[in-house]
Amino acid sequence: MKEGFLSLIKAGYLLLVQAKAKGSRTTHNKIIYLLSFPSTSEPVLEELSTHFGSRLVICYTNNCLKEAQKFQNKGIEIYSIDHLTDLLLHVVPLVKGAKTVLCDNYFAFLGAIDFPKTSEVIQLWHANGAIKKFGIEANYAKNRSASDKKRYKQVYKKYTHYAVGSDKMGAIFQESYLAKPEQILTVGYPASDKLMSSGWRARQEARFSERFSEIGKKRILLYTPTYRETDSENPLDFDRLAKELGDEWLIFAKAHPHDNKLQEKLRTSKSVTSDLRGFSLQEFLPFVDCLITDYSSVPFEYTLVKKNGKVLFFCYDMEEYQKEVGIQEDFESWVPSKITKTQEQLTTEITNQKPQEIASFNSLWNQYNDGQATQRLIQRIEERT
Known part of the structure; x- marks a missing residue:
């Protein structure tokens, strides 16, 4: 009953968007950015706002309010996607009337907009690569109702292009979002540009020297696990890991904001x-x-900035995650290290002195990432306006 009620609400929401879109016929020269992932979109928005100025309009989800307000202070128009009045009065007409719409995620309301043939809706996505399945390929999507699947596909059809950093x-995207080969833009992954900037690196090194001056020659280990919808317990024993690794290492961990169990575990541990x-x-x-991660996209960025680093995959629940979400079929064939499932295996791999083969991993996933992706994207937009 609950799912049926939610389906009715979604259908009503999309009918409102559809009606507003059909009545919107005004075109304009604004560049519309649909924002839901501030961490990956911020560097791209900086470049776009510098180049296009007030022509850029940011339409944001509630979690991105602070980021959107930063650009508002620079004279950029911003509107909330999650506020129904803003959505219908401003967002829908702006999106429908634009020649170029840029997205960093899946946005359900796009499925109800009747775009003119001259519009380009470019999916920038919020990850440079993918280990877990998403879109129509994800197991949770396969188990949804026929009406839900139809809505997903209606949104996929609205994207005209996908900006990617690799053929992989x-x-x-061809599997997950039903994209066609001609829709793939091999301009590079825009959010990766700053990672390859010598100026950006120099600024981070200066900050790091100031804020972590006491570290000295200690080595840094960072654990960044994927968020899980299930209420499962993370089995990693940080105190034991610290004891096994010794004083040579400092252990950091970054939990997802909604992962309350892991956050509590980190608060109570004196070793991380x-x-x-x-x-x-x-x-x-x-x-x-x-x-150390599992199914997140962090490794694809890490290997760009740390070509002599080590990346390990601690997949203690791999079989369960495969059933619930899904993992790319060839995952085990291209990872640059052994996939570990126990803490003993993980510790062995951390202390293994053998260098990892990062180059082949990078050539597969960072094929077109040379620090100029955003500039190529801007050039494409300019050629159309």
Whole structure:
């Protein structure tokens, strides 16, 4: 009954969007950015706002209010996607009337907009690569109702292009979002540009030297697990890990904001810290000697900034995660290290002195990422306006 009620609400919401879109016929020269992932979109928005100025309009989800307000203070128009009045009065007409719409995620309301043939809706996505399945390929999507699947596909049809950093990611969009080969833009992954900037790196190194001056020659281990919808317990024993690794290592961990169990575990452990002292995850990556994750997209960025680093995959619930979400079929064939499922295996891999083969991993996933992706995107937009 609950699912049926939610389906009715979604259908009503989309009917309102559809009606407003059909009545909107005014075109304009604004560049519309649909924002839901501030950490990956911020560097792209900085470049876009510098180049296009007040032509840029940001339409944001509630979790991005602070980020949107930063750009509002620079003279950029902003509107809330989650506020129904803003959505219908401003967002829908702006999106429908634009020649170029940029998205960092799946936005359900796009499925109800009748775009003119001259519109380009470019999916920038919020990850450079993919280990877990998403879109129509995810197991949770396969188990949804026929009406839900129909809504998903209606949204997928609205994207005209996908900006990717590799042919590999392009192929995944063809499977997950039903994209066609001609829709794949091999311009590079825009959010990766700053990771390859020598100026950006120098600024982070200066900040790190100031804020972590006491570290000295100690090595840094960072654990960044994927968020899980299930209420499962993370089995990693940080105190034991610290004891096994010794004083040579400092252990950091970054839990998802909604992962209350892991956050509590980090608070009570004296052997690990989650305080990055004002650094974002991206900003901290250049100083990480060993990255431990599981199904997140962090490794694809890490190997860009740390070509001599080590990345390990602690997949203690791999079979369960495969059933609930889904993992890319060839995952085990291209990871640059053994997949570990127990703490004993993980400790062995951390202490293994054998260098990892990062180059082949990078060539597969960072094929077109040379630091100029945003500029190529801007050039494409300019050529159409």
